[in-house]
Amino acid sequence: MSGAASLPLVAVAHGSRDPRSSACVRELTRTVRTAAPDIEVRTAFLDLSEPKVTDVLAGLHAEGHEGAVVVPLLLGSAFHARVDLPALVEQVTATAPRFRVSVSDVLGIDQGLEEVAIDRLAETGTDLTDPGLGVVLAAVGSSNSAANDAVVRLARRWQARHSVAGVAPAFASTSPGVPAAIARLRARGARRFAVASWFLAPGLLPDRIAALAGDVDPRIPIAAPLGAEPRVADLVLRRYHQVTSSAVRTA
Incomplete structure (x- = not known):
């Protein structure tokens, strides 16, 4: 060989x-x-x-x-x-x-993966042209600030590309969490919410994100992981x- x-x-x-x-x-x-x-x-x-x-x-x-x-x-x-x-x-x-x-x-953070994540969100019926929508971009989170900052930059890029009230990062294992992200989006004028998934596969951490979003509003659509x-x-x-x-x- x-x-x-x-x-x-x-x-x-x-x-x-x-x-x-x-x-x-x-x-x-x-x-x-x-x-x-x-x-x-x-x-x-x-x-x-x-x-x-x-x-x-x-x-x-x-x-x-x-x-x-x-x-x-x-x-x-x-x-x-x-x-x-x-x-x-x-x-x-x-x-x-x-x-x-x-x-x-x-x-x-790759463009192809971004497109998959956006498609997963669209599959929930979320309208990314809705100016009253706040999108929570949910990821694992890390003690490494640089890894978290990459997700923050991704959220900013999505917000610049889509006609929504805002896109805010949230992490399953560090802060900010889902409630804080939703509060931030509400402050930006969002009245409806959806959760985008920056997870590769289903599991305990995506479930934690979904549970926290459901505590705020059980009707919030939750995108599937990239898969x-x-x-x-x-x-x-x-x-x-x-x-x-x-x-x-x-x-």
């Missing part, structure tokens, strides 16, 4: 105690595999779900692969991307020094090819 283009793609999600989350990730990797049948595609998780990324990488090494490209299925570059994942990769490469593992950029969508799979492959094409250029 030779050449960077032949390296397996290991799609690594965070993992969740909610089985809907891992099922969605597996469906996404099947979509990636269908779009690129010439690439070996494996599913892995950082924690809480199986198989663990260390086991998948060790298994690829045992099968005789020269290396792998890890694509983090993460929408922000925070602790899991900057610390957890590199440490887990190092666990494997420390015992198999000739096994080359490259880690791509996270999925991040196993071909445009998401396309971005996974673009992240993979960014790594493999760079390896070819520097070889």
Whole structure:
């Protein structure tokens, strides 16, 4: 086996105690595999779900692969991307020094993903030309302010593009939360509300967002997560090819 283009793609999600989350990730990797049948595609998780990324990488090494490209299925570059994942990769490469593992950029804020999120919101019947509408852009949230700031900038971009009263970020695991975001939108003149989802898969945190929105008004439409969508799979492959094409250029 030779050449960077032949390296397996290991799609690594965070993992969740909610089985809907891992099922969605597996469906996404099947979509990636269908779009690129010439690439070996494996599913892995950082924690809480199986198989663990260390086991998948060790298994690829045992099968005789020269290396792998890890694509983090993460929408922000925070602790899991900057610390957890590199440490887990190092666990494997420390015992198999000739096994080359490259880690791509996270999925991040990408135009294709933005379009998917907007489509998910539109599927709820939300009218993004309604000047009385306030949109809550819900995301996981992080202790890393830069990761949260990226969502804040995304909310500002949506507000500039759409004829609504406002778009405000809200986070499941840090502040501002959903009630604070809705209060901010009310102050901007919003009288109707909808929640957009900046989550990859269903799970406990999206459910928390939905419950908090429902406490304010049970009629608030809640968009579905991005899910196993071909445009998401396309971005996974673009992240993979960014790594493999760079390896070819520097070889």
